[in-house]
Amino acid sequence: MIENVPSFLDLDGAAKTAFFSGWHELLEILADFDNASPDSEEDEKKQYYSACSNELQSILVLAAQACEIALKARICKVSPYLLLIGSRNSLSTKSGTIDFSGLRTVDAVDLVGTVNTVTAKPVSDAFSNRFSELRKLRNKAMHLGQGNEQADPNEMFDLFEDLYVDLWPQSSFLQDWKAFLEGTRRSYFHDYKWSSPEMEIAEVLRTFYHKTNKSRYSSLFHVDKKQPRFTCLDCYFDGAIENTSIPIEEFQTAVLESRNRLLCFLCGGVSEVEEHECVDDVCSGKLVSGNSANYPGLCQTCGYPQI
Numbered sequence: 396m397i398e399n400v401p402s403f404l405d406l407d408g409a410a411k412t413a414f415f416s417g418w419h420e421l422l423e424i425l426a427d428f429d430n431a432s433p434d435s436e437e438d439e440k441k442q443y444y445s446a447c448s449n450e451l452q453s454i455l456v457l458a459a460q461a462c463e464i465a466l467k468a469r470i471c472k473v474s475p476y477l478l479l480i481g482s483r484n485s486l487s488t489k490s491g492t493i494d495f496s497g498l499r500t501v502d503a504v505d506l507v508g509t510v511n512t513v514t515a516k517p518v519s520d521a522f523s524n525r526f527s528e529l530r531k532l533r534n535k536a537m538h539l540g541q542g543n544e545q546a547d548p549n550e551m552f553d554l555f556e557d558l559y560v561d562l563w564p565q566s567s568f569l570q571d572w573k574a575f576l577e578g579t580r581r582s583y584f585h586d587y588k589w590s591s592p593e594m595e596i597a598e599v600l601r602t603f604y605h606k607t608n609k610s611r612y613s614s615l616f617h618v619d620k621k622q623p624r625f626t627c628l629d630c631y632f633d634g635a636i637e638n639t640s641i642p643i644e645e646f647q648t649a650v651l652e653s654r655n656r657l658l659c660f661l662c663g664g665v666s667e668v669e670e671h672e673c674v675d676d677v678c679s680g681k682l683v684s685g686n687s688a689n690y691p692g693l694c695q696t697c698g699y700p701q702i
């Protein structure tokens with residue numbers, strides 16, 4: 396009998412952890428340079444990217460790993476035993492238990508074929524090509540110790556966003572990102588005063604919005620990039636963003652779901668809002684939090700009290 400059979404949730408969670416480990420580090424690489432040298436020349440950027448090549452290689456390995464585990468999760472959802480298809484595991488006539496982790500599972504090269512054969516939702520050709528390219532890069536980095544010298548973090552940024560949409564089309568990107576941060580070693584320091592998962596995202600949010608093109612933005616959030624964003628006051632205050640030097644206008648994670656309801660992509664919360672021009676002359680905000688909100692009577696753009 397086989398023991399410790401994996402579940403879909405275990406594998407899917409592990410895939411997201413690998414994905415966001417790579418993603419968050421990639422964002423830090425991009426944001427560090429944007430923040431330190433906003434007006435840099437192309438040459439300086441290239442030098443910086445070249446200094447990041449070891450980290451970029453590790454991030455590519457994480458992307459490949461995330462894809463492999465996410466595909467295994469899909470197979471596992473049908474039956475975990477399908478993960479043993481085609482692997483030469485020797486069957487024993489003796490009684491006793493075998494740990495699942497000791498068995499060979501389907502090879503990475505056969506994962507797309509297995510998913511497309513045993514599940515109702517085949518993966519797209521575009522994903523299949525991206526995955527096959529990633530595996531080659533991963534193998535190069537892991538087995539031959541050769542880095543991909545030309546790895547461009549901007550291309551990797553687009554790749555990660557495409558992979559997320561391929562792998563988790565129904566999931567909430569910012570909520571998954573935050574959930575990952577809540578499970579890292581840094582979560583030990585999250586006191587929601589001087590450190591929080593919201594702060595970690597806030598530090599790279601400007602770079603994320605700036606680099607995400609219109610089409611990927613709408614694939615990730617299911618809204619047009621032109622739709623105005625507002626500050627979710629719950630995330631802003633609960634995540635103690637006010638204790639950072641990040642301006643409130645740069646921490647906008649919510650959109651209008653209807654005329655008087657705001658939906659936040661980061662916490663998934665919905666709150667009541669009213670249409671009012673902000674009393675602060677320098678702010679162009681036109682929405683104020685409603686009476687039923689946790690932080691009522693504040694501008695949803697600048698946070699200023701409306702009295």
Ligand SMILES: [Zn+2]
Pocket residue numbers: 627628629630631648659660661662663664
């Ligand atoms: Zn929120």
Ligand SMILES: [Zn+2]
Pocket residue numbers: 673674675678679680694695696697698699
């Ligand atoms: Zn305002």
